[in-house]
Amino acid sequence: MRRIGWVVLALLLLGGSWAGYQGWRMWWKPNVAPSAEGPAYLFIRTGATFREVLDTLARQELLQDTATFRWLAVRRGYPLQVRPGRYLLTSELGNRQLLDMLQNGHQDTLVFELNAFKYKPQLARQISRQLEADSTSLRLLLADNAFLQRTYQLDTTTILTLFLPGSYRLVWNTSAHQFLDTAAAMHRRFWTPRRQQQADSLGLTPVQVHVLASIVQRETSKKEDKPVIAGVYLNRMRRGMRLQADPTLLWAIGNFGVKRVLNKDKLVDSPYNTYKHKGLPPGPITSANRQSLDAVLKPAAHRYLFFCARPDHSGFSDFAETFGQHKQNARRYQHMLDSLRILR
Template sequence: MPDPKPAPASRRWLWYLLLTALLLVSAATYGTWRILWQPNVAVSPYGAAYLYIRTGTGYAAVLDSLRRHELLRDMRTFEWLAERRGYPRLVHPGRYRLSPTLGNQDLLDMLLAGRQDTLAFTLDAFKYKPQLTRQISRQLEADSAELRRLLNNNAFLTQRYQLDTTTVLTLFLPGPYRLFWNTSARQFLDSAAATHRRFWTTKRQQRADSLGLSPTQVHVLASIVQRETAMKEDKPIIAGVYLNRLRRGMRLQADPTLLWAIGNFGVKRVLNKDKLVDSPYNTYKHKGLPPGPITSANRQSLDAVLKPAAHQYVFFCARPDGSGYSDFAETYADHKRNASRYQQRLDSLGIKR
């Protein structure tokens, strides 16, 4: 059988050209895929990675943050594509969640659209404005100095929220919030006001009206109830005690208001000298409610005031067993006996203050 004829040189060159073209196309396709779609976010051992872009900063700050925190596997491909898509001129502030599956194309789609992740946090109860500003500045970009200025701007608070620098603390309900990280101080206040409005349903407003209290007064009284006890069962009873006192024209004589006035909530034993403090929050001296809340009242305390227990008690004091519950009394004689047992308990523990 004769040997097959070798392929002509022109045909071999054609195959070489086709193979070379195929390799070039494959290389170009791979290069394009690597730049656009290959996952480029570094895997973090601490869970999800986040890119924070502060308001007013630009492209250079974004690159600096990506480098310092080692958020990307390949900075060069990101920069190459970012410049061609015009990102340096369209930087949006915010907190962006970087999934390990993101390639440069999807990452830039997110950044260019400003699709930032929301931040969930819990607002803890606070007693003084500086405690609020510290909490918020730890969670959000909101400028603490600006928030402090707004909280002390009477004209702004009256016009926008119908509150003043004393009653503004009634605006804040402790609990969960979900906001954008780059929320400003004013936006945070507006968000708190929206949460406040949602809490004050028509039904709750009607309950406040039936008690002869405004929503602000409910917040103030609830703040006292909240400082008096952590026991859910006792809250409506204590609310009823204070409402009975208000109806009878008695002074509230609430120890927590004294502690707020002297700035020391660590006191276990209120002394007679504490009752002499010169403050509108001294409810041993002044009748009625204090001018503002002594803590940010939570929903449970507010509802305890709106649904108080019906009774004739006008006195109460902590039980001597350390349970956290209170003993209640209708007469001063019974109250003195309850208070004496509690004082003996403090003596036995060596608590003098």
């Protein structure tokens, strides 16, 4: 009898050890499927159900054992706590760690790169390619004049001045409204008291600085020329001259691929036609970056009133104080276009 007792005890201990091992395996053993491409991401859309999460895990083969994850998730109450987001799945994660991450909403952030854009639909497409927010929701907000004035003190024309190209650290399920708030926060950080004082000394509002910077940015990519070009336009404005900025014409006709501005372009009926209308156009023609904005805030001091691209394809400009000098510079550039048979 004593021997039987020892056997039973041994079997119980063995069974307990086996049960303990199975419990450890279900909770802690790594369950994320390894991949030669490195860590994977689980995307959970806003409003997604537990069933949809399971379908995504199975369809993308993200787990080694979906059954144990489902069994434990139900007992942890996860079906009632599904949180949207972009979750980083590394191969060492077990079911316990994975559920902790998903239930607490500890998603991985991403670096959203906002590139310079000229038209609102281009911004909407950038958003929809990198974030959950769809382009339609953003377009509706950007077209809501009352909302923009109430929330950001801007309108449907000047709202483009809110956006600074660059890197934004965001969560994937950032909504269109949240993105606008993030852009507004970065905009406020840019406009320090010092920059505001610089704008005041030029007699410009922040919106006007953005508009002029957008023209400077379209005129040149050369850092050295930007403050000089900004100074040209400010000199013209002080004298009551029209800006006569070719990039504003290209924005008005909707074609930035034009290499040669024609006289017929200068007749376009648009408030952005700075050959017809004095002063700045009503809004920016691209989202100005920090370099262009600071070029306007700290323009070069000179007496130039004209400039023209150099014919050497360097990207730099030739500057002139008189129209006669400018005509000579322009003629050299036009001869270069003629030699290359660039008619448009």
